Structure formats: structure tokens, C-alpha cells
Amino acid sequence: MFKELAFMAIDSLRANKFRSLLTMLGIIIGSATLVAVLSLGNALQSQVFERFVDLGTRRIAVLPGDPQARGARDIPGYGLLSIQDYRALEQLVARHPDVFRTIVPEVSLRVQARFGGSAANPTVVGTTKDYQMVQTVPVQYGRFLTDDDDRQAARVAVLGALIAEDLFGKENVKDAVGKTIEVNGQPLQVIGVLRQLGGPFSSDQRILVPVSTARLRIAGSQDLPGRGLQMSSILLSLQSERLVERGEALVTATLRATRNVPDGAIDDFRLNLPTQALGVLAGINGAITGFIALVAGISLVVGGIGIMNIMLVAVTERTREIGVRKALGATDGDVLSQFVLEAVAISVAGSLLGVTGAIGLVALVGVAAGLAVSISWVAVVLALAFACAIGVGFGYYPARRAALLLPIEALRYE
Amino acid sequence: MNTETEYITPAEAIDYVTEPVVRVEHVTKEFVTGGNRFLALDDVSLEIHRGEMVAIMGPSGSGKSTLMTILGLLDVPTSGSYWLDGQDVSKLDRVQQARVRNQKLGFVFQNFNLLPRLTALKNVELPLVYGRVGAREREERARQALEAVGLGAKLHNRPNELSGGQKQRVAIARALVSNPAMVLADEPTGALDTRTGAEIMGLFRQLNREQGITIVIVTHDPEIGKQMDRVIGLRDGRITENILQEYYHVALAAEELELPAREKETVAVPVIRTEQE
Numbered sequence: 001m002f003k004e005l006a007f008m009a010i011d012s013l014r015a016n017k018f019r020s021l022l023t024m025l026g027i028i029i030g031s032a033t034l035v036a037v038l039s040l041g042n043a044l045q046s047q048v049f050e051r052f053v054d055l056g057t058r059r060i061a062v063l064p065g066d067p068q069a070r071g072a073r074d075i076p077g078y079g080l081l082s083i084q085d086y087r088a089l090e091q092l093v094a095r096h097p098d099v100f101r102t103i104v105p106e107v108s109l110r111v112q113a114r115f116g117g118s119a120a121n122p123t124v125v126g127t128t129k130d131y132q133m134v135q136t137v138p139v140q141y142g143r144f145l146t147d148d149d150d151r152q153a154a155r156v157a158v159l160g161a162l163i164a165e166d167l168f169g170k171e172n173v174k175d176a177v178g179k180t181i182e183v184n185g186q187p188l189q190v191i192g193v194l195r196q197l198g199g200p201f202s203s204d205q206r207i208l209v210p211v212s213t214a215r216l217r218i219a220g221s222q223d224l225p226g227r228g229l230q231m232s233s234i235l236l237s238l239q240s241e242r243l244v245e246r247g248e249a250l251v252t253a254t255l256r257a258t259r260n261v262p263d264g265a266i267d268d269f270r271l272n273l274p275t276q277a278l279g280v281l282a283g284i285n286g287a288i289t290g291f292i293a294l295v296a297g298i299s300l301v302v303g304g305i306g307i308m309n310i311m312l313v314a315v316t317e318r319t320r321e322i323g324v325r326k327a328l329g330a331t332d333g334d335v336l337s338q339f340v341l342e343a344v345a346i347s348v349a350g351s352l353l354g355v356t357g358a359i360g361l362v363a364l365v366g367v368a369a370g371l372a373v374s375i376s377w378v379a380v381v382l383a384l385a386f387a388c389a390i391g392v393g394f395g396y397y398p399a400r401r402a403a404l405l406l407p408i409e410a411l412r413y414e
Numbered sequence: 415m416n417t418e419t420e421y422i423t424p425a426e427a428i429d430y431v432t433e434p435v436v437r438v439e440h441v442t443k444e445f446v447t448g449g450n451r452f453l454a455l456d457d458v459s460l461e462i463h464r465g466e467m468v469a470i471m472g473p474s475g476s477g478k479s480t481l482m483t484i485l486g487l488l489d490v491p492t493s494g495s496y497w498l499d500g501q502d503v504s505k506l507d508r509v510q511q512a513r514v515r516n517q518k519l520g521f522v523f524q525n526f527n528l529l530p531r532l533t534a535l536k537n538v539e540l541p542l543v544y545g546r547v548g549a550r551e552r553e554e555r556a557r558q559a560l561e562a563v564g565l566g567a568k569l570h571n572r573p574n575e576l577s578g579g580q581k582q583r584v585a586i587a588r589a590l591v592s593n594p595a596m597v598l599a600d601e602p603t604g605a606l607d608t609r610t611g612a613e614i615m616g617l618f619r620q621l622n623r624e625q626g627i628t629i630v631i632v633t634h635d636p637e638i639g640k641q642m643d644r645v646i647g648l649r650d651g652r653i654t655e656n657i658l659q660e661y662y663h664v665a666l667a668a669e670e671l672e673l674p675a676r677e678k679e680t681v682a683v684p685v686i687r688t689e690q691e
Contacts, residue, residue: 329516
């Protein structure tokens, strides 16, 4: 029976192709919007998240405290980070391998770099080979820093893509490895060039050198009185995103102890936790996605009203047909099912069209914008299920009117 | 005694030999329009027997259409009872009425009422669809029904590809396909030219004689009335006798008043007369 009813429903769609299409429009747009927005939203979100992975989603950054902050103590060099803090945290990391994966120093210096006639003013970051574990620094040519480089304070440098272009010219970047540049007058051999990533947090504009090289050969004396080398920041990589709170507590306790922060005083350092940023980001993204999904939902409901309208017209138009069917033995339930199924066929067909269109659109946007897009199958299922529900919901009332027609009146209808 | 679905009187309880197909007793039908009561049927009683070919005749407003809708279970009487094929059908709910229409009745309409988007075969299958008959059997039976009305070559034509006479043949096949107890035809030749109409009447007569199908035709055409086994006359909602002669002024030849000769007497048919109270 269901097969026959389905056949009837599809046949009646085909009988009024243009009208069916117009009726479907709301559902098409609604479904397409839903799928496109949720899919692209996902892609956008994962892309933004990937950018954040550059900074590390599993990373705690220790930054200098703000001497202007309320409650900051009035002592010389307040808030600054030094190698002492680094050593203390290094031990902490060694004691808690279940929480921390690695620790990386960052000594940032504004420098002047030269190669031949070209000059640039990049930031040199003194760090270690583990920098790769907290930052996305894909090497395009040559190699990254090694432990040996650090031990020997080797005169080597890994160039960010844009710096390499500035110094060597765009077409010569691939030949940069092995060349010697001058940084603050110090000759450094280029051992690697990074792939360009874009974005404000990438290393495109940086020169990476071993931390020992930065200290001994470039910084001159960056040492803090009595505390050793000053650090711009210390990055700790966690084993898992779930360990952020645990890591935060451990780092805070360790630093307060090392830095002799009296009880009751505020931390004289700042921790940059990824969860906050990710949470805010996800929140914004969710709000936007939710809003557009709501618009899509409204479009679907409006589409449903269109279906209800056309079904009411169809019931009036086909009153005689209903009468004939009833005379031939169709029960009220048969007629009800037929018209509900017809409404569902309109809405689901519309939804399928919309979903198909959206998949095409998403793929196109993916290619055009170079995004790694993936269709949100949840959205597809959601769109189809919602369309189905709308077909039933808005088809029920007209179908009931059809079902309750008296056969004799329906047959006499002119 | 009967469960909800077992509303049909068990077959063994019905005496099919003596029980008429239609037994209507003291049926009235009242319409109320704008506060005015109108008695469309006033204490109508009649019987139609198995294998009969009967016309219901009367002028406009005589109540013949109302009687037809009640016989066809398309409407319910205000009072009185109606036994169809041995079963009291005057107090059925809508679903049960639909089932009885589907299984016991075949309808033929003046304007054919075929569904335009379905082929002849699919149109004929329709009652079987609602009778929940499987697809293969459905198609086979529809094919046979169409062959029986001489349309074996037009199975896959849509109504707009058929002539008026052919459309009515499809409609007759559709009425026959579920082996009903009775075929109800409402002005079946009304939309046809004289010659085609005569062909359709010939088909009805042939089906009636060869297969013993009970046929009830509502008409105001005395030419059709003349060809019937019997005429049930209605005037002002009441059964009236000799309507052909008295209202339509048809002078019936002596031989036309006789029963047409039956070659195969498959069922016991009582002597045909107008209803006696």
C-alpha cells in the first residue's frame, strides 16, 4: 500500500512540475542554507582552530607579568621572566611526563638582517628543536634546528618565508639554504626556510635560531641582574587538551615558589591558556552558525507554509478525484496518507534538491577559497529529517480536510 | 458476537439463494438546508435480487440520486435499514462503509471519473489497491476485466487517448474488477452519443446475462428503462408504480414487458415485478 501511495505522490509531483518546484523553493533554500552554513561553518571553525593550533591548543604560554597591574609589587624587574623560571619549569616537566610533553624557551629580539644589498627588520626567536611541538613551523627547504645547534650555539638560522623573500627575492628562496646572512652584524648560515602559513601568529616574519646562539651571539647581554638570561616567554606543551587545568595549577605553583611570590600577592606572571581562546572562538562560531541555522529553520517553516497552501489548493482541485477514490473504497486513512505523503514528497524532494545544491556549493567554495571543506552529514540528515517533519506537519491539515470530505459531496463537486 | 473488524455477517449465516442483494426497508432521507427540512426519500422499501438488471427512474428531484447514494453507501439514511448482500449496512462507520464499497459495490458514473494520469490498467487496478490486493494479482485481474469489456488492446492508454465509449468501458471494468455484489451506474450513457450509449447498454446486458452480474442503473432515459428487467420508479421521494407508462408515457409492447429470455439461468431470479408493499 505504501508503495502505491508513494507512487501516487511522486506522480502528482510530476503532474505539476513547475508548481511543485515553486512550492519547494522555501524548502530548497532552507535545506541548502542549513547544509551549506553548517558545513562551511565547520570548515571555517576547523580552519580557525588550525590557526590556533599554530599557537598550540595543548599549550600553556608563560608570559611576563604586567607591572601596571593592580596589586603588582613595586620591585625592580617586576614580572620579567628569566632562565631561572625556565629551569624550574624544566624540572617540573621532567617530574610530570604524564602532564607535560615538552618545554620551549622563546627569546625574542628585534634585529636587523642583511643579505647582500637587501635588509629587513625581523624578530629573531631563540628557541630549541622542540619549538616544532608548540608551533606549526613546517620546513620547506633545508632542516629545522637541532639539539646540537643549541649545544654549539651554532651560527645557524631558519628563516620565515617572508623574511627569506625579503632577503633573497621571491624566486631565489629555494636557493637560500647554505647562504650566509648577517643578523645584527653576526654571520648566520641559513639551514632552513619555512613554508608560508599566513596569519598574525605564524613564523613567516621571524628568524629562528638556537636559544644559545640568540643569547651568546646576538643579544649581547639580555641578562637580568642576578637571574640570568631574560626570556620573552616560556611555552609548555601538554599531553592533552584535558590537562590544561592540571598544568596551569602545576605551573602556577612552581613559578610562585621559584619567584618567591608572597602568599596573598598576585602572580607576577601571566599564563596564556588555549582553552579560553578556543572557548571564545567556538562560542562566536556557534552563535553565528546558530543564527544562520535559525534563519534556515525559518526558511524551512515558511516553505512548509507554502506547502500547506498548495496542498489546500490541491485538495480543492482534486475534490472529485478524492470522491472517486472514496467511492472505489479508499478509507479516510488512505486519503489522509496519500495527501500527507504528497506533502512529504514535496518537502523531501525540495530538501534533496537543496542539499544537493548545497553540497555542490560547498565543494565549489572549498576549491575557490582553498578551504579544506567537508560536508556536514549531520546537517544533511537534519535538513532531510526537518523537511520530512515539515511535510507531515504542514501536510496534515490539508490531508485531513481531504480525508474528511464526504464521498458524495466530493463526487458532486464541480 | 462480532469483533470490531468482523462486521461482515459470516458467509454461512447468509442464505444467498433467498436473500436479495439489496433489501431496503422504510428508508427516509432528510436534508436540512437553511433551516428548511426537505424529505428526499420518504419511506422507501425495495428489494433487488441477484442477477437482476434494474433501473431507478424518476424526474429531477424525485430522490433517485439520493437513493443511489444510499445504495452506494456514499451516504447514510436518516432512518430505515439497508441490507446489502445479506448484511446490515445502515449503521456502519466510515471505514466499514469504505470497505463495503470496495468489496461489494462497483460504480459507473456519467462522466466516467477516471483518473487522468493513470493508464486504463492502473485505473482499473485502483479498487484492488484499496482492497490491499498484491501487485501481480492486481494487474492480472485488471487485465482480465479490461479484456472482458473489449479493451484488451488499450491497457496502457491514458483516458485522454480513449474515446467516450472506451472510457466508459474502462469505468465498467473498474466497477467489475473487485467482483462486486452489485454494479451501480449513474446515467452511464448520459455523456455518450446514442450509438455509443447503445453499445454500453449492450455491454451491461451482456455482462448481466453471461456473468449474472446485478446491475442497477439510475437514469431518466426511458429508452434505457425499456431495456431493463424492471424499473423502480420514484416521484417526490416515494416509490411509484408504472413510472415508465405514467410519467414517461412509454407505451410498452407486450413482449417488452416480458422478461428477456435468459440463456444461462445461473441464479434463482424471482418473478420480476415492480415492488409490492
